[in-house]
Amino acid sequence: MNTPRQDGFRMPGEFEPHAGCWMLFPERTDVWRGNAKPAQETFAAVATAIAQFEPVTVCASQAMWQTARDLLPDNVRVLEISSNDAWMRDCGPTFVVNDAGEVRGVDWEFNAWGGDLGGLYADWSQDNLVAHKVLDAVGAKRYKSDFVCEGGGIHVDGEGTLISTRSCLLNKNRNPDLSETEVNQLLAEYLGVDKVIWLDVEGVDETDGHIDAILAFVRPGVVLLAWTDQTHMYEYQECRDVYAQLQDVTDAKGRKLEIIKFPIADLPPTTTEEVADIVQSDDVYPREANEPVFGGYINFYIANGGIVVPQFGVETDEEAIDILTEVFPDRKVVGVPGGREISMGGGNIHCITQQQPAGKGTLR
């Protein structure tokens, strides 16, 4: 079977036109507090915000379909697709397009961010079927890859450049038998990229350093970089290290990257009350008190004509919206409250969404 590149396909930038957005519906009571209700309400608010810009499909299990349907507005489609948790960015397909406007999808191997070496839950079998089910629902041709990859671990500019972190994709818990050169080749073949910019970060978070918690492309040649000047914050040193590395790189077109500093909310760690009713289970990464909560505005979603960004109820909320309004002048910036709720599950709006690029076909 050919690879997407051999067939003339490439992964477009998130800022290119979309056919729609895919999400999952949270239900795990050993990940999400309050019987997953607050998370369900926040996911519904995210879906509602995105739906003002483009069609949204939320996938829910058989047990949750009615709950999701009742919570979501009529303009959001609810499909019955099971999953082990709710991170469509990571277990969903990565869509690719060709010059004729055909849309296809890559179905990566998914191992819950580390498989037997630090994976976040013991059974990821349903997550690993999500990409296939979504591609079937869309009617898009599927490229299956054995490469372990997550959508949150890659950002592309649509013009040949991909940015990722060594701590994630090159981690022994993802692809132990592949060298960096082999991974470069796989990314080139499956996503049509010409250059991979590898960043070195500590990667001590539960995703081993996903790039979508660090930076985001505004357009080719320009990135927003999550940044803080607060010395007590965990990200203080890391954002400086990344900034230094980005000074030295050029993209696939030979451009130096313009870097725009973008705030990180300074949030208190999880409290005893917040985690009190999370069901304890040996099968899942424990959600405990006193754990850091990432204030990741950088984990925003780019929609057709819109930007959907988490809000944390702190003073940097406004600064994040102002910067996004300035750098995306043709898009309406919408803040969604409840960012802390998603962050406590380990990600944010970018992590729970996956864009389907516009093509000549439509959603089935």
Ligand code: KQY
């Ligand atoms: O960064 C992301 N794309 C998702 C993070 C998922 C964490 C699972 N608990």
